[in-house]
Amino acid sequence: MSRTLLRGARVITMAPGRPDAERADILVDGDRIAMIGENLDAPEAETVDLTGRVIIPGLVNAHLHTWQTGLRAVGADWTLLEYLTHLHGSGVQHYRPDDMYVSNLAGALAQINCGTTTLGDWCHNSVTPEHADAAVDGLVQVGIRAVFLHGTPYRDPALPHPLAEIDRLLEGPAGDHDLLTLGMAVQGPQYSSSDIAVADLRAAAERGLVVSLHQSGGDLAPGWEAVRDAGLFGPRTNVVHGSDLPDRWIRTLVEAGVTFTSTPENELRQGHGTPLTGALLRHGAAPSLGTDVDTVVPGQILTAARIALAHQRGLDYTHDRQSAGAQARTPSITAKQALAWATAEGAKALGLADQVGRIEQGMQADLIAIDTRALNLWPAHNPVAAALHADIANIEAVMIAGRWRKRDHTLLHPDLDKVKDRLQESGERILRAMDSV
Structure with missing residues (x-):
């Protein structure tokens, strides 16, 4: 060796x-x-x-929809509603397996270029097994460490996650790579019926998989209480965004060991809600970080760390001035904490804390x-x-x-120019198809 x-x-x-x-x-x-x-x-x-x-x-980007790389920056001025309408309402139907492959290939290369060594690939455009296999292959070809979080386009709240596909991936394409592990990107309690939310999280627990779910503001759906009552929130549950979660729920989830991933630049730009950094810190927890969507924001995790730090410090300074009538004498968050969010906390969120996120013997x-x-x-x-x-x-x-x-x-990857050409061709074809609808 x-x-x-x-x-x-x-x-x-x-x-x-x-x-x-x-x-x-x-x-x-x-x-x-x-x-x-x-x-x-x-x-x-x-x-x-x-x-x-x-x-x-190595940096950990704990939440990226890598399949969107070919449409980089087309939604820089989209609100969250426009993003959901244009991309998920129209764009997803025009993706072919080859588009998934080149987007994941180029997206993972871009992440390595930024210093990311571990990627949480939240792939909620696995329309067919061929789409999923192509996305996995793109990650594997690059040699990035990745958790492939299998998801599907938004569907009826009464439909369960396709577990046959999860088992197929475990037994084949996602089960035999040293650097790639499988997880589940589920609709979760906010966007599924209570029964489905419980069933999906139970299925992930039975398979020992990290299960990740979105929550972006608004009143909590009944599924949250159903999952809690079933005892299915735990250290392998990851909540992305978590905007507007009530404090009592943050406390409950933190006590259960749930991890949280904030994508601060996108949350602020698209209107997901206020990043939950401060709420987590008040309960003795900390966020991991992601960049979310290349269609809207750049994919640099250190930028996300700086934005999360600056945003929360700004909120804390304002609170100090308003409550005490004076400037704070010390900062509420340190640079090292922010760096931990992009390393150790990311590893924890993806179930890899025993492998990466720290420099230690072994x-x-x-x-x-x-x-x-x-x-x-x-x-x-x-x-x-x-x-x-x-x-x-x-x-x-x-x-x-x-x-x-x-x-x-x-x-150190061959034929970068060919990769870029394929990515451009893919993105332009999808955009033409979207424009024709």
Whole structure:
């Protein structure tokens, strides 16, 4: 097995009990982190000098509808209602399996380019088994770590999730890849009947799968109480958005171990509701982060982290001024907390906290090197802030399971121009079909 020694960087492990940032070498053995420490000696390993860089755990985009990559930015000015009308009311019916493949392929490559090593692919356009297989294949071809959350276009609330398809994927296309695991993207208690909501979450629990569901404002449907009474909310349940959830429900869900994923830029731009960051923090929990839809917002998870941090700090500062009549003396949230939302919390939300999200011995070697020598980050007096403030141009290298997927600021994938051409052709065909309706 190959061994790589990363030397000279400042390392942000996100591991409990370690400094916020430290001078340390990292020895990678195969797909795992073998050792972390100063002045490691591994003469048989390939040594990579990363002086002037900051190494952090690979970023986790816990919620992305990757199948929409080919329609990037067409809905930049869409409200949530317009998005649902144009894309889900019209666009989904024009997708072919090849569109799913190239969107997931290109979308996953774009995520790696941004420093994402783990992707929660919320694929609610698995119209047929062929569509689902093509989407899975696109992720696998890129080599990103992914949880393929199988979903379908919006359907009658009385129709259950297609469990035969879940079992088929488990036994075949999604069951035999080291970097890909299967989950369920269900309509959930907000958009299903009570009986169906209970049945879908029970099916996920019986299969040991992460189950993820949307909730975006409005009064809660009866299905929430039905799922709670059935005891089906737990650590493998993930609520996306969660806007306008009553405080008592946030407390109930947090106590049950439920995870939450906020997509702050899209939530604010499209009108999902106020991101629930502050509500979670008040209950001792924290969000994971996603970018949601490339049709509307850019897919950079560090941008999402900065927006979540700035938005909640702004709310907290306003509250302090109004309640105490004075400016706060200390910030309510730190840069390290925001970075944790994009790493450790994302891993937790996707059921992968024992594998990724921290740099520790025995964990998967999912790492990114940030070039802080660039003028926009130099001098990097505060490594944590430098990592949080990084842009795509600063993501120098990306390693997934011990294998480089980006080096020297360049994606290591063949025929990128062909991928881009296929993606453009796909998007233009779908848009023409949408316009003709």
